[in-house]
Amino acid sequence: MALTSIKLIDGGEFKINTHLTLRALRNAQIKGLLNKDFISGIIKTSMGNEIEFDSLPMDDILLMDLAYICYTMENKNPLSIDEFLEVADLNFQDLTEIYTEVLTNLITRPGKMPGDFKKATPKQASNGKKKKHRR
Numbered sequence: 743m744a745l746t747s748i749k750l751i752d753g754g755e756f757k758i759n760t761h762l763t764l765r766a767l768r769n770a771q772i773k774g775l776l777n778k779d780f781i782s783g784i785i786k787t788s789m790g791n792e793i794e795f796d797s798l799p800m801d802d803i804l805l806m807d808l809a810y811i812c813y814t815m816e817n818k819n820p821l822s823i824d825e826f827l828e829v830a831d832l833n834f835q836d837l838t839e840i841y842t843e844v845l846t847n848l849i850t851r852p853g854k855m856p857g858d859f860k861k862a863t864p865k866q867a868s869n870g871k872k873k874k875h876r877r
Contacts, residue, residue: 758812760843805837
């Protein structure tokens with residue numbers, strides 16, 4: 743089940759969105775929350791059509807930053823990262839779940855796009871004869 747909120751120390755909760763956009767990743771990189779290696783790793787992994795989480799960077803700072811980015815995606819007037827980390831009741835189980843969900847949502851594609859596209863594209867009518875190529 744997807745994680746949709748982060749608990750607060752005072753008992754409340756923040757809503758989060760683990761479906762990050764490339765724009766959100768780029769803005770996070772500009773703000774210094776994510777480094778270019780992480781984003782490049784995601785792109786390379788998704789292009790290879792194989793999910794190799796082991797090849798992507800992962801540390802405690804990255805996990806907290808991803809939680810914050812997911813929080814900012816769902817909240818229009820977010821707290822600063824320092825304020826967020828002060829009031830959020832973060833544990834490593836939730837952080838790794840957020841990390842896994844973010845990567846899964848970024849790397850795996852919903853549906854089977856090439857197959858779906860092929861099915862949706864009408865085939866041209868053929869009279870059964872092969873065309874001759876002229877030189």
